[in-house]
Amino acid sequence: DGGITQSPKYLFRKEGQNVTLSCEQNLNHDAMYWYRQDPGQGLRLIYYSQIVNDFQKGDIAEGYSVSREKKESFPLTVTSAQKNPTAFYLCASRSRTGTGFEKLFFGSGTQLSVL
């Protein structure tokens, strides 16, 4: 099936540790996104990538890093500089039509917790 695959579903981080969240898509989309969601809140944009080998900071990029070496993959690293990493992380890819209509396809998310 075509879609977005995020792994792992649950992840635990020790203090001072970097952890990497995986996001893979087989929808042949150029643009991919990482969002963070805290309980009862909306989604906040961490990083996005419009094309391979290019990415841009979103609203809350501090303490996070990404890479986009392949079209299918957009991994997110939560570094030790992110002091409050406990949250639900969502990856998405985007399709866009000639009429300017955009549609985001989301993965099932990764819940990151601090030990």
Place this chain on the structure above:
Amino acid sequence: DAKTTQPPSMDCAEGRAANLPCNHSTISGNEYVYWYRQIHSQGPQYIIHGLKNNETNEMASLIITEDRKSSTLILPHATLRDTAVYYCIVRVAAYGGSQGNLIFGKGTKLSVKP
């Protein structure tokens, strides 16, 4: 992109229509209205979108007022599985290298009750 205002929560009886309002009084002529929903602990899912006309698909109907300052998402026969947070988003029609992204606020938490 225009801001949206939604009620934080709503209840609906199972089998009845759920009508979710959204105010977007500063919308401009080339901005789409999008609706997504997020079931607990899952990623958001696209429902429907519209520009000027009312729209209907297999999931829902979208009614946009003539002045486009507000819209209503209608789930005609709500089921327990429709319990979710519903997001109304306004975003300029995006072409080529246009910047910006869909912005998800807090949405409306819809609870469908038996």
